[in-house]
Amino acid sequence: MFSRAVRPAANLAARQAVAASSRNMATLREIEGRLKSIKNIEKITKTMKTVASTKLQRAQRVMEAAKSYGQASESLYKNAEAVAPAEGKTLYIIASSDKGLCGGTHSQLTKTLRRSLAASDSSSEAEIAVIGDKCKAQISRFTPENIVLSFNGVGQNTPTFLDAAVIADQIMQLGHSYDKINIVYNRFASAISCEPDVINAFSTEALTASPGFSQFEIEDEVLDNLKEFSLANAIYWALAEGHACEISARRTAMENASKNAGDMINRFGLLYNRTRQAVITNELVDIITGASALN
Template identity: 30%
Template sequence: MANTRQVKNRIKTAKNISKITKAMEMVAASKMRKAQLQAVQSRPYATALEEILTKISQEQNILVHPLFDNHGIGSDLLICLSTDRGLSGSFNPTLFRKLLEWKVGHPKGTLLVVGRKAIAFTLFSGIQTFAQFSDLPDSIQLADILPITRIAMEGYLNHEFKNVSILYMDFVNTLSQKPKFQQLLPILPPDDSFTAQHQSHGEYIFEPSAKEILAELVPYYLENSVYQAFLESKASEHSARMVAMKNASESAGDLVDELQLIFNKSRQASITNELLEITTATLSLHG
């Protein structure tokens, strides 16, 4: 009976875990839908912003802007976007493998990390960081990431960094998120295919002027690029967490079924033994 009680306790524990993971799955699913919607809906805006930059570049030499200047002075800066919380499946391990690969290729590179998990990982791995950010809101806004873009922009303009890139988990769909490196600085001019696709066929009038618009547009383009990376990362995080909790709930359910079968067999064996003992005792009395 002791074994039966142990199995029964394990069933109770597994059911409790299943309830917790199911609740976490529902919370993650709610956050996932909002994050996915925000990331997907912002993509056309990012594309439109690049179109505007392309159109202005047809009127103004964009290479004169300092954020396009490939000065080659300073170190490489990588901005790594992780999560503040765990239970997100392979999200962070996949990201950190790419981070280690980058560090091997850039031993003197500078690292800016976002998220408690990245902070803990760099401390554990003995990797020095230039700056750390954590506890950013789930419904992230452009203003929330401005301190990060300011560090990158000022460092690049002051020749502290010769190259600025960002590493994040790019949202593909609910079941698929892929690590992605994206160069931020120097800003790459639109490639020929993009320029041809969005070639201007009419005359554009710029007010106050293409040069003045460019001076405001280029920094904003950088900020929006970083913001879009954050949105993709948030959508990936909540998707990965929802799937992880769903898998955990299903595994807990399977475990309950297995334990219930073991319990039933154990209980059946116990009852059978009791019946045998009663039968044996009865036969002895009548023997």
């Protein structure tokens, strides 16, 4: 039995031991819950990486097919030696999408647009057509008044020529005469790299005024149709390459996220084992101390 002098000190020590044990158990539960959350995130990122890897192969096939459309129109302008006028009304078409989790794929398009507007003398008169909500949200923060047309629902599936034709038709229905049309898109450099680039779509006036236009037997009544068709080809090319770049960037982002989650799992696993060992040690010390006090 404890004496009256010893009892208060023993009770205080017991309460402190219980409080310390409770704190350690709470910390252990927090670490365990965090570890479980990170493991779930790792499963999700690995699954998203697998899905992106599967989609990338199809996106690359569509991209190669779309290049033939865009390069056919590009070769026409090149052989005709068409040159866009130095001054005039410009339309910028930004080929992004509605999806995220792909690194800086969309933000680099916005940066390219900002640099182009800063270098242009008539940036206040330039108009912007945005394909995809991601870049629209970014552009709206610095020049919302220049946006004349926007499209959403892009990026859900692999782009088709019909999508590009609808976008080109909506642009033509604006009824504006543009001297220059610049399509800002992500060019697929490799499976791990993409770079922002610009495709030029020339106006009818620029094409007819080109030195080599006379070698093509094109009737005047089909020039407007040729302009719209060439614009649709260029948009399809830009959308297909941008889609492949987006999926490639998402695969890389998910791979990096999975690696980071694995590193965090290792660190928290080590911390959990150390904390658990500390709890067991403290409980053993309490038991031994209590047994010694009883003796």
